[in-house]
Amino acid sequence: MNRAAYSCSANTISDDRPVLLANSPLHPGFDRENLSRYSDAIWDLGPAVFRENVRRCDTRIDFESADDPIIADVIREYLYARLNIDLPGYKTRVLPVNARRLFRYALRFFSFLKIEHGTCDLGRINQALLDRYAKALQTGRRPIIVAQLLTVIFDLYAYRQFLPTAGLRFEPWPGRTVSHVAGFRFAVEENRTPRIPETVITPLLAWSLKYVTLFAPDILAARSELTQLDERRAILVAEDAMVPRNERHARRRIRVVDYLNNRRRQGRGVPVWAVRIGRLYPAPPGAAAAPLINWQLLHQQAGLDSNIQKKPPLQPTADIPDLVTAAVNEIGVEVGGMDTPISGDPDTGQPWRPRFDARALVQEERMLQAACYIVCAYLTGMRDCEVQAMRVGCLSLTRSEDGVIERYRVRSITYKGKAAQGEHAEWITIAPVAAAISVLERLVAWSTARRGTETLWPVLDLGRARKNSVLTDIVAHLNEFRDHLNTRFGTEAAPIIPAGPSGAPWRITTRQFRRTIAWHIANRPFGTIAGMIQYKHASVAAFEGYAGSSRSGFRAAVEAERRLGQIEDILAYYDDRRAGVGLSGPAAARVGQALDGAAAELQPFSGMIADRGRLRILLANTARTLHVGVLADCFFDPATAVCLRHATASDQTTPMISLCEPTRCPNACITARHRPAWARTADNARALLKEKRLSELQRSVLAREVHRIETVLSDVDDQAGHQ
Numbered sequence: 185m186n187r188a189a190y191s192c193s194a195n196t197i198s199d200d201r202p203v204l205l206a207n208s209p210l211h212p213g214f215d216r217e218n219l220s221r222y223s224d225a226i227w228d229l230g231p232a233v234f235r236e237n238v239r240r241c242d243t244r245i246d247f248e249s250a251d252d253p254i255i256a257d258v259i260r261e262y263l264y265a266r267l268n269i270d271l272p273g274y275k276t277r278v279l280p281v282n283a284r285r286l287f288r289y290a291l292r293f294f295s296f297l298k299i300e301h302g303t304c305d306l307g308r309i310n311q312a313l314l315d316r317y318a319k320a321l322q323t324g325r326r327p328i329i330v331a332q333l334l335t336v337i338f339d340l341y342a343y344r345q346f347l348p349t350a351g352l353r354f355e356p357w358p359g360r361t362v363s364h365v366a367g368f369r370f371a372v373e374e375n376r377t378p379r380i381p382e383t384v385i386t387p388l389l390a391w392s393l394k395y396v397t398l399f400a401p402d403i404l405a406a407r408s409e410l411t412q413l414d415e416r417r418a419i420l421v422a423e424d425a426m427v428p429r430n431e432r433h434a435r436r437r438i439r440v441v442d443y444l445n446n447r448r449r450q451g452r453g454v455p456v457w458a459v460r461i462g463r464l465y466p467a468p469p470g471a472a473a474a475p476l477i478n479w480q481l482l483h484q485q486a487g488l489d490s491n492i493q494k495k496p497p498l499q500p501t502a503d504i505p506d507l508v509t510a511a512v513n514e515i516g517v518e519v520g521g522m523d524t525p526i527s528g529d530p531d532t533g534q535p536w537r538p539r540f541d542a543r544a545l546v547q548e549e550r551m552l553q554a555a556c557y558i559v560c561a562y563l564t565g566m567r568d569c570e571v572q573a574m575r576v577g578c579l580s581l582t583r584s585e586d587g588v589i590e591r592y593r594v595r596s597i598t599y600k601g602k603a604a605q606g607e608h609a610e611w612i613t614i615a616p617v618a619a620a621i622s623v624l625e626r627l628v629a630w631s632t633a634r635r636g637t638e639t640l641w642p643v644l645d646l647g648r649a650r651k652n653s654v655l656t657d658i659v660a661h662l663n664e665f666r667d668h669l670n671t672r673f674g675t676e677a678a679p680i681i682p683a684g685p686s687g688a689p690w691r692i693t694t695r696q697f698r699r700t701i702a703w704h705i706a707n708r709p710f711g712t713i714a715g716m717i718q719y720k721h722a723s724v725a726a727f728e729g730y731a732g733s734s735r736s737g738f739r740a741a742v743e744a745e746r747r748l749g750q751i752e753d754i755l756a757y758y759d760d761r762r763a764g765v766g767l768s769g770p771a772a773a774r775v776g777q778a779l780d781g782a783a784a785e786l787q788p789f790s791g792m793i794a795d796r797g798r799l800r801i802l803l804a805n806t807a808r809t810l811h812v813g814v815l816a817d818c819f820f821d822p823a824t825a826v827c828l829r830h831a832t833a834s835d836q837t838t839p840m841i842s843l844c845e846p847t848r849c850p851n852a853c854i855t856a857r858h859r860p861a862w863a864r865t866a867d868n869a870r871a872l873l874k875e876k877r878l879s880e881l882q883r884s885v886l887a888r889e890v891h892r893i894e895t896v897l898s899d900v901d902d903q904a905g906h907q
């Protein structure tokens with residue numbers, strides 16, 4: 185190993201420094217003395233990680249996983265510097281929550297070095313090696329990912345005075361930034377989190393709301409029923425234990441007979457499981473279709489301790505299995521078997537599912553939790569870590585003097601761009617979110633009570649969970665919810681949640697919700713989603729709450745989506761124009777000119793495909809003025825905006841779409857997309873004209889209105905005819 189320039193050897197000296205300096209915040213009550221030490225094989229940064237949605241394993245750094253003590257030592261040195269040292273003008277110290285990510289990035293680089301030279305010899309690092317590493321990273325990766333991975337190399341140079349072993353002694357890629365080296369074409373890369381398509385988010389939100397408002401009472405009632413059954417059984421079993429054995433068996437037998445008689449009187453069968461669970465309950469040979477009696481529920485309902493059907497013979501209870509088998513033959517079976525009645529689905533008039541059993545209940549509780557997550561994440565615009573930081577009691581209401589609810593507020597913690605502990609923040613929101621939080625508080629009550637937590641997102645299945653909160657498992661639950669809706673309520677030909685554009689089921693991730701609602705607020709505030717949640721009514725709260733919550737940065741997210749949406753919309757205009765689709769409305773000529781001008785600049789020869797990047801730049805100014813509307817799109821120019829005539833000077837920056845006068849304002853452009861709305865308006869006006877009690881004046885105004893609309897429709901049709 186060349187050690188002339190670098191001292192690089194395994195750390196054999198015990199270094200007892202705590203891994204975090206004294207000014208790093210820790211969880212209240214955690215003794216700083218118990219922090220991991222520098223030379224520990226594993227650094228546990230959990231005491232300094234405050235986000236609720238972080239897995240425990242992601243707060244630990246296992247240096248032995250590097251499989252090379254030299255690599256482990258240089259990364260240890262690098263991470264210690266990044267966790268504890270601010271470099272003014274370069275970087276502040278990394279949050280402990282991000283340290284494991286840096287560990288992975290550094291491990292990748294030093295492993296590359298080892299593969300190239302057979303050993304992690306830092307003296308062999310030169311620009312040629314860095315170029316080879318950058319090139320290797322660029323294969324199949326987006327520039328943003330490459331930039332993240334290359335950051336380590338820039339850090340090794342910037343922090344060199346604090347890295348006696350790992351510091352880089354020459355400037356990598358002199359004069360170039362990490363984004364340039366990574367291959368960015370622009371300084372800021374577009375948000376690559378996919379927006380959930382409208383065909384997916386519309387039914388997903390509708391069914392989530394259905395779960396929260398219609399199905400939740402049944403699910404909560406079923407949990408209450410099971411809890412009561414267990415409590416009653418515990419009392420009966422305790423009483424049984426006090427009496428002699430023969431009497432005990434006799435009492436149990438009487439209870440089973442009474443139970444079966446009851447079922448008979450109610451016209452209900454013996455409870456059976458809905459499905460066999462393969463390995464747990466294999467069907468006996470030749471009896472594949474035999475119903476699988478739900479002994480667990482039968483014991484709970486009859487007040488017996490478990491496994492009584494397996495008692496040895498010669499006891500008064502030995503014939504209970506025979507009694508039950510006889511009852512199955514006489515009164516049949518009932519899938520589910522619990523007593524909680526199932527509400528009707530107003531869309532079908534049928535119960536929304538068969539009766540519950542314990543297993544189905546656990547699944548439906550998980551689905552309800554996923555539905556609540558969708559409602560909360562989508563309709564608040566909160567990030568996953570903000571949603572998962574919600575606690576029991578986070579919802580508050582503000583009422584007016586006469587008791588009417590004026591505002592719903594959600595309290596949580598926002599982390600992005602904040603200190604490690606985050607900052608308390610408040611989101612003003614709307615009634616469906618309040619309903620979801622209320623349901624969640626009841627849904628999680630029994631789980632949080634047993635776990636001693638206050639999170640709204642515990643793992644509900646107490647039997648299986650090895651952790652308290654759902655954390656990253658929420659992604660699996662969300663996609664399970666998508667599949668559950670399709671299996672239970674849809675068909676193969678007509679799924680509830682259709683496939684995504686690729687033809688495969690749309691994979692839901694937590695980040696997509698914030699981006700999708702930001703786009704809807706910015707670009708389609710009147711769309712189908714808006715109609716579903718009475719968005720117009722909610723828009724004031726939405727903007728004060730979603731966009732106004734400056735601490736969470738949602739206003740910036742909405743504005744970013746507005747810019748992206750405007751570019752997408754102007755490109756759609758451009759494509760339509762190239763395809764020969766005409767425009768109408770007062771702004772048609774101006775907009776057409778801008779589109780043709782861009783086309784002329786980009787496509788001097790017919791048949792050439794426009795460079796989308798240049799097109800975006802050429803149309804950027806026009807795009808910035810574009811606001812999509814219901815009856816017309818607005819290419820906003822405040823100097824001529826008809827809707828702003830009565831607005832104050834401070835209101836002149838955005839169009840007042842709700843006061844739009846599309847046939848009179850020189851900024852209005854009407855396309856075929858607006859035709860259905862105009863046709864509906866014409867139908868309404870014609871229907872009103874049939875009203876006999878109209879005055880002459882009213883009749884003449886309406887007739888003029890119909891004529892005006894028909895002119896618009898005929899213009900749109902003429903332009904369509906020009907295709």
Ligand code: SF4
Pocket residue numbers: 816817818819820821824825826827828839840841843844845846849850851852853
């Ligand atoms: S009247 Fe309509 S088209 Fe004109 S500026 Fe206002 S919103 Fe835009």
